[in-house]
Amino acid sequence: MNEFLLKYGCNPNQKPSRIYMKDSSDLPITVLNGRPGYINFLDALNSWQLVKELKAATGMAAATSFKHVSPTSAAVGKPLSEDLKKACFVNDIKDLDENPLACAYARARGTDRMCSFGDWVALSDVCDALTAKLISREVSDGIIAPGYTDEALEILKKKRKGTYNVVAIDPDYVPAEKETKEVFGITFEQGRNNFKIDESLFENIVTDNKELPESAKIDLIVSLITLKYTQSNSVCFAYDGQAIGVGAGQQSRIHCTRLAGSKADTWFLRQHPKTLALPFLPKLGRPDRDNVIDGYINGNEEDVCADGIWENYFTSKPERLTEAEKREFLDSRKDVALGSDAFFPFSDNIKRAFASGVKYIAQPGGSIRDDAVIDECNKDSIVMAFTGMRLFHH
Numbered sequence: 001m002n003e004f005l006l007k008y009g010c011n012p013n014q015k016p017s018r019i020y021m022k023d024s025s026d027l028p029i030t031v032l033n034g035r036p037g038y039i040n041f042l043d044a045l046n047s048w049q050l051v052k053e054l055k056a057a058t059g060m061a062a063a064t065s066f067k068h069v070s071p072t073s074a075a076v077g078k079p080l081s082e083d084l085k086k087a088c089f090v091n092d093i094k095d096l097d098e099n100p101l102a103c104a105y106a107r108a109r110g111t112d113r114m115c116s117f118g119d120w121v122a123l124s125d126v127c128d129a130l131t132a133k134l135i136s137r138e139v140s141d142g143i144i145a146p147g148y149t150d151e152a153l154e155i156l157k158k159k160r161k162g163t164y165n166v167v168a169i170d171p172d173y174v175p176a177e178k179e180t181k182e183v184f185g186i187t188f189e190q191g192r193n194n195f196k197i198d199e200s201l202f203e204n205i206v207t208d209n210k211e212l213p214e215s216a217k218i219d220l221i222v223s224l225i226t227l228k229y230t231q232s233n234s235v236c237f238a239y240d241g242q243a244i245g246v247g248a249g250q251q252s253r254i255h256c257t258r259l260a261g262s263k264a265d266t267w268f269l270r271q272h273p274k275t276l277a278l279p280f281l282p283k284l285g286r287p288d289r290d291n292v293i294d295g296y297i298n299g300n301e302e303d304v305c306a307d308g309i310w311e312n313y314f315t316s317k318p319e320r321l322t323e324a325e326k327r328e329f330l331d332s333r334k335d336v337a338l339g340s341d342a343f344f345p346f347s348d349n350i351k352r353a354f355a356s357g358v359k360y361i362a363q364p365g366g367s368i369r370d371d372a373v374i375d376e377c378n379k380d381s382i383v384m385a386f387t388g389m390r391l392f393h394h
Contacts, residue, residue, distance in 0.1 A: 055124035087275070099131065220360060
């Protein structure tokens with residue numbers, strides 16, 4: 001198959017639409033179910049590159065959850081703690097810890113559940129039945145993987161009343177070295193970003209503290225590979241093998257850091273004992289629980305603990321999570337890693353990162369204010385490596 005006709009492009013008025021191979025070769029993908037759209041394929045092809053590189057760099061199964069051409073999270077297949085299983089809504093799954101791919105998916109989908117609503121999933125390995133069962137429980141648009149077991153495929157084909165998008169990709173496919181795209185009728189050409197991300201990037205440690213454990217190296221790899229496929233400007237917080245906060249597409253670096261940091265804080269606070277103990281009504285679905293949890297933690301548009309409102313969500317009125325309790329819990333969370341797709345121009349980024357438990361940083365370096373940024377790291381014994389490589393993605 002050289003081309004695949006799409007219903008429309010980014011929007012319904014953008015017709016005709018298709019994906020195709022300019023050299024008349026066969027597409028490296030096979031649509032096994034559904035009819036993916038233009039944005040679906042943008043998510044699919046970007047997300048596949050992310051998990052393929054993450055698996056190659058770490059040797060572990062990897063998964064990512066994508067929305068609008070940026071990852072909400074990415075993760076490798078480390079077992080989950082009991083509190084994390086509860087926070088990710090997978091504490092009812094038996095033998096989860098024995099399945100690295102399912103663990104990677106549970107982590108990636110469970111990180112930023114509000115942003116992952118209606119996501120695109122990518123898996124580094126052949127999708128098995130357990131991973132498919134986890135996916136089948138969530139609101140999602142589609143999945144790409146190098147293959148599917150027969151049982152997994154049957155499970156996924158039943159999703160969304162039989163319309164769930166299932167795509168298989170040739171894991172050995174290698175694109176041309178040059179890539180092009182058109183904007184306003186003008187063709188852009190550049191070499192593909194084949195820059196390899198591995199632990200060798202962390203050899204140039206510029207801070208006084210130079211202790212970088214293997215676990216932190218894995219987290220920094222997760223953050224940087226995630227950033228490689230995140231719309232820039234972008235910053236990514238990572239912890240225990242998963243991206244826990246992605247700040248994407250901001251014009252200011254500090255806004256990237258604030259956004260990623262606030263998401264990381266929310267992810268940690270989903271595991272607070274008060275959050276885990278919320279007495280939800282049995283009828284409340286998973287997406288509604290996500291919205292309520294976010295409101296409980298962040299105090300959004302609706303006060304979910306107020307009289308006349310809590311009755312819609314809980315069997316009894318929950319105790320509020322106070323600002324002091326939040327700060328105490330977050331202060332106990334340390335050893336977070338942070339990656340940035342470009343240099344930090346001001347030390348305010350470091351101050352905000354430290355407030356969310358960041359101890360390890362990887363960034364390109366090269367700012368005229370590098371000294372001030374390094375000094376700020378040294379104040380709190382943060383380890384920072386200069387990678388020398390920018391990772392913009394547009």
